[in-house]
Amino acid sequence: MRRVAAIVAGVALVWAAQVAAADRESEFRGRRLAEANCYDCHALALYDExxxxxxxxxxxxxxRGDVxxxxxxxxxxxxxxxxxxxxxEPTPDQIDDLVDFIESLAP
Ligand code: HEC
Structure with missing residues (x-):
């Protein structure tokens, strides 16, 4: 039983790590998109105008919190x-990336 629990916990950890990594990659793609297409007008960092x-x-x-x-x-x-x-006209994937990036700016 213990061994099963350990395996379940291990699988959950690997899964969580992958989800976190995917979010960071998406955030990064979103940042690149924003730098290329939005930076001319919008501040993209935490303190800039x-x-x-x-x-x-x-x-x-x-x-605003309503992603x-x-x-x-x-x-x-x-x-x-x-x-x-x-x-x-962003693709659905690009929208996800932009939203992940914008969410990453929340404190
Ligand atoms: C040429 C300037 C310019 C660029 C480039 C630009 N925006 Fe904007 N954006 C504005 C202005 C100005 C506003 C304020 C609303 C208005 O008066 O049009 C705005 C408002 C917004 C809003 C808020 C809308 C609302 O209803 O409150 C969002 C979200 C937004 N922009 C996202 C983006 C994204 C994402 C990009 C890049 C893909 C981008 N903008 C590129 C000028 C720009």
Whole structure:
């Protein structure tokens, strides 16, 4: 019985480590996407100012805490609705990466 418990615990640990690693990779891809497509206007770090003062720093988006709304917004008409925003049509994977990156900015 003990051995089974040990195996279950081991499998859970490996799984958790993989999930964490996947999140970091996704965050990293999201950061790269944001640097390429969003940095001209939005602040991407924890203390910087947005280059376009009207564009909310991404850390503020993270503080709103509603990542599902953000995800839906990006899949919807976010980029068409705001005239200042680039004509950017992210794939679902890119949206996940961007959202993971924005979430990583939450304190
Ligand atoms: C050319 C400047 C510019 C770029 C580039 C840009 N944005 Fe924005 N963004 C804005 C401005 C300005 C606003 C504030 C809303 C407005 O007035 O259009 C905004 C608002 C937002 C909002 C908040 C919308 C809301 O409803 O509160 C999100 C989310 C957002 N941008 C995401 C992004 C992402 C993700 C990228 C990169 C893929 C990006 N933006 C690139 C200018 C930009």
């Amino acid at each position: 947005s280059l376009d003062p009207r564009a909310p720093p991404f850390r503020e988006l993270a503080l 599902e709304a953000l995800r839906a917004d990006m899949a919807g008409d976010l980029f068409a609705r705001h005239p200042k925003m680039p004509d950017f």
